[in-house]
Amino acid sequence: xxxxxxxxxxxxxxxxxxxxxxxxxxxxxxxxxxxxxxxxxxxxxxxxxxxxxxxxxxxxxxxxxxxxxxxxxxxxxxxxxxxxxxxxxxxxxxxxxxxxxxxxxxxxxxxxxxxxxxxxxxxxxxxxxxxxxxxxxxxxxxxxxxxxxxxxxxxxxxxxxxxxxxxxxxxxxxxxxxxxxxxxxxxxxxxxxxxxxxxxxxxxxxxxxxxxxxxxxxxxxxxxxxxxxxxxxxxxxxxxxxxxxxxxxxxxxxxxxxxxxxxxxxxxxxxxxxxxxxxxxxxxxxxxxxxxxxxxxxxxxxxxxxxxxxxxxxxxxxxxxxxxxxxxx
Numbered sequence: 001x002x003x004x005x006x007x008x009x010x011x012x013x014x015x016x017x018x019x020x021x022x023x024x025x026x027x028x029x030x031x032x033x034x035x036x037x038x039x040x041x042x043x044x045x046x047x048x049x050x051x052x053x054x055x056x057x058x059x060x061x062x063x064x065x066x067x068x069x070x071x072x073x074x075x076x077x078x079x080x081x082x083x084x085x086x087x088x089x090x091x092x093x094x095x096x097x098x099x100x101x102x103x104x105x106x107x108x109x110x111x112x113x114x115x116x117x118x119x120x121x122x123x124x125x126x127x128x129x130x131x132x133x134x135x136x137x138x139x140x141x142x143x144x145x146x147x148x149x150x151x152x153x154x155x156x157x158x159x160x161x162x163x164x165x166x167x168x169x170x171x172x173x174x175x176x177x178x179x180x181x182x183x184x185x186x187x188x189x190x191x192x193x194x195x196x197x198x199x200x201x202x203x204x205x206x207x208x209x210x211x212x213x214x215x216x217x218x219x220x221x222x223x224x225x226x227x228x229x230x231x232x233x234x235x236x237x238x239x240x241x242x243x244x245x246x247x248x249x250x251x252x253x254x255x256x257x258x259x260x261x262x263x264x265x266x267x268x269x270x271x272x273x274x275x276x277x278x279x280x281x282x283x284x285x286x287x288x289x290x291x292x293x294x295x296x297x298x299x300x301x302x303x304x305x306x307x308x309x310x311x312x313x314x315x316x317x318x319x320x321x322x323x324x325x326x327x328x329x
Contacts (some may be wrong), residue, residue: 003184011156011185012042012174016080018188019160020050023078026164029056029065030082039084040120040179066092066117070100070169073115078164083119086133086173100169101144112167116160122175122213122263123311129299132307134263136173136212137270140241145169147241148194149212151178153185155238158192165191173240175213194239197247203233206321207251209274210261211237214312218261221317230325240270248274249282256287257324261312266294291320 006014019026028043034057037044047055058065062083069081083089089096096117103111123132140147146166150156156174163170200215201222210218215236222232235251237243252258258278262271275290296310 003186005182006153006185007180007182008153008156008174009040009042009179011153012160013044013046014188015157015160016043016046017049019078019080019164020046020054022161023164025076025078026080027054027056027072027077028080028082029058029069031058031060031065031084033057033082038082040176042174042179043082062088062092063095066095067099069115069117070095070103070113073113073169074103074111079115080160080164081115081117083117085127085131085176086119086121086135087130089117089119089135096139096145096169096171097142101142104168105144113169114164114167116163116170116172118172118174120176121173122177123295123300123307124177124213126302126304126307127176128302132300134295136240137262137264137268137273139171139173140270140273142241145171145241146194146239147171147173149173149175149238149240151175151212151215151236151238153181153183155192157185157188158190159194161191162194173212177213178216181216195242195244197238197244198236199233199247199251200236201232201234203231203255205231205255205325206233206257206259207255208232208234208259208261208317208321209237209248209251210234211240211270212263214261214263217312217314218317220314221321224314224318225321228322230321232321237274243274243277245277245281248278249285252278252282253285256285257321258286259291259293259317259320259324261293261317263295263312265297266292267297269294288324291324293317293320
């Protein structure tokens, strides 16, 4: 199969182009998504191709344009709403939590809200505290929505179509550190299955569970461990709500040791939820306590050396894995 070199950003743009071409009900709206091409260049060129009716620049009011997307979805369209960065989504949290997530249930199943909300997440780019949040765990807490975190080129291109086909709201988190990542991408074989987690690297000694922008760091940690003779299995959660317990517990049963890597803060985190599920469902498979590598519980610093120190890094992930493997009970 012939592959081609592309980037995560271009894979996302390809997915948007395919969605807009395939269904006249699909349209993109958000701040600067039109002529500017999106704050991170994802929608560059789409307004020239599809016109301003289907690639719509909005006022700087997240509550207003997310609400517009929700209303359009209820009316039968298939909107894709782009929120520039995850911190700005807090200005639309009432719309997402109290409208998008609840309307099906509040209407007794009469209303569907098939809206896809895309947003950039994560730190590591020296954007300081207000633009470096990792709030995926917050959104994974909300019943009524699906939460996805594409970490590979294939998922960047392949997750949008099934998200648009979902009758309920889908929130898609794109880690800002991934946009420039390049790699080989095969021709599209159709949508990816967004339900299961994915084993990105097989291993026998320890399971490293992660998602989104932490996947490359976790794979790098697995490389470090391999040099020391430690075989690490890397599992990309991909779907954060609902979580794929089957794949998680299957990996735990193979390796008997687990490190959960989460760029979110430790307290009340997605890592805490995953750890609790492993303890509930696979306690007797464990040969060591579940370990977590999370961000320091501080507003993310601007200075590069402080930002790097605050975030999970390959070395800290590998250190946690070594401790788990060395645990003898």
